[in-house]
Amino acid sequence: MEPKRTTVRDLRRHNRSTLLSKLFFDGPLSRHELSQLTGLSAATVSNVTAELVEDRLIVEAGLVESDGGRPRVLLRVDPKYAHVVGIDVGETGVKVELFDLAMTRLAAVDHQLNSVEPDPAEVVARTADGLREVIEAAGVTESSVLGVGIGVPGTVEKGTRTLVHAQTIGWDAVPLPTMLRDQGIRLPLFLDNGAKTQGQAEMWFGAGRGARHAVIVLVGSGVGAAVITDGQTYAGYSSSAGEWGHTTIVYGGRQCRCGARGCLEAYAGAEGILDRYRKARGGRGVVDTDEQAALAALIAAADTSKTAARVLDETAGYVGAGIANLINLFNPERIVMGGWAGLALGEQWLEAVKRSTADHALRHPYEQTSIEMCKLGPDAVAVGAATLPVAALLDAGGDPRESPRSVA
Missing domain, CATH: 3.30.420.40 (ATPase, nucleotide binding domain)
Known part of the structure; x- marks a missing residue:
């Protein structure tokens, strides 16, 4: 098989992803610092950051003194660009949390479940209710939500349909995203095992x-x-x-x-x-x-x-x-x-x-x-779930809603 050729479009996406990721994890940074940290040329950094500013993904965040020259402009990901939701589906309850793009928690609700082996329909109802509640409590619009990440017990099978297998609580091939769609949820959904979402949260922001x-x-x-x-x-x-x-x-x-x-x-x-x-x-x-x-x-x-x-x-x-x-x-x-x-x-x-x-x-x-x-405490699974749509944003170098990678 011939190796895939890298196109100009691929290179542009890579550069946007690289700079957006660096600003998300380590910002605010100046264009000069971005060039040093990523190895991209000053001209590339200048052109790509201009695009990201135009797309409203990044904003100026003050000035920093330079060595003998003019002060340098600092850039950061705009926290107000969009919101993300993280949901922890546990065996005793459903926790729903809404964040801005700086991962500042703006609203949270916690619904208890009636059994340690919850019926999928009950979980879906609690999840849908919680999602609507945090959007209302935060005073944001549904259109501002980049995506909804959900950490679930068991294994997430991703194929033509996303299915959850959780043998310990009696779930066998539960089509959770489809069930949420049936409840009127139209936002992009991203599912993964709860231990894995906790892992991503701790690797991004915590002890890992x-x-x-x-x-x-x-x-x-x-x-x-x-x-x-x-x-x-x-x-x-x-x-x-x-x-x-x-x-x-x-x-x-x-x-x-x-x-x-x-x-x-x-x-x-x-x-x-x-x-x-x-x-x-x-x-x-x-x-x-x-x-x-x-x-x-x-x-x-x-x-x-x-x-x-x-x-x-x-x-x-x-x-x-x-x-x-x-x-x-x-x-x-x-x-x-x-x-x-x-x-x-x-x-x-x-x-x-x-x-x-x-x-x-x-x-x-x-x-x-x-x-x-x-380090992130009992919210780690929900925080990690909320990083799933953020990861899609960083990987795409732009809004994933324009080229969806969500599971449903």
């Missing part, structure tokens, strides 16, 4: 920034991971890579929600932690039907209850052993732990996680790895 090889782990009701290799999220053959929670930690062990036995999720996911505590107390556990509140109560009880402390110490051990597997498999320079349950365990058990990791990982790659908590 600056790393080229990292694993961002999510410990919540379920357990997952985003594997970053050379700056790119590893998707696998059908985008199901990163199902860390369904790697086997105990052969023939506890029954997992997926149907297998011994999965990490059955020991380190919130449901597994609470169930292990109940069994350790002869069937008596924390009296609270809300999973997040129940785990918080268990953690509080660890100060006075040896059983609670032992279950949480064991949980840290399981998480550490699971992280050791990631280190041995992928040799990352950084591991970042997030997810609401991971945050709840937090710094109090991080040292125990590190000790367990050291006990189970190969010494040399372990010594090259840092393990730390995520």
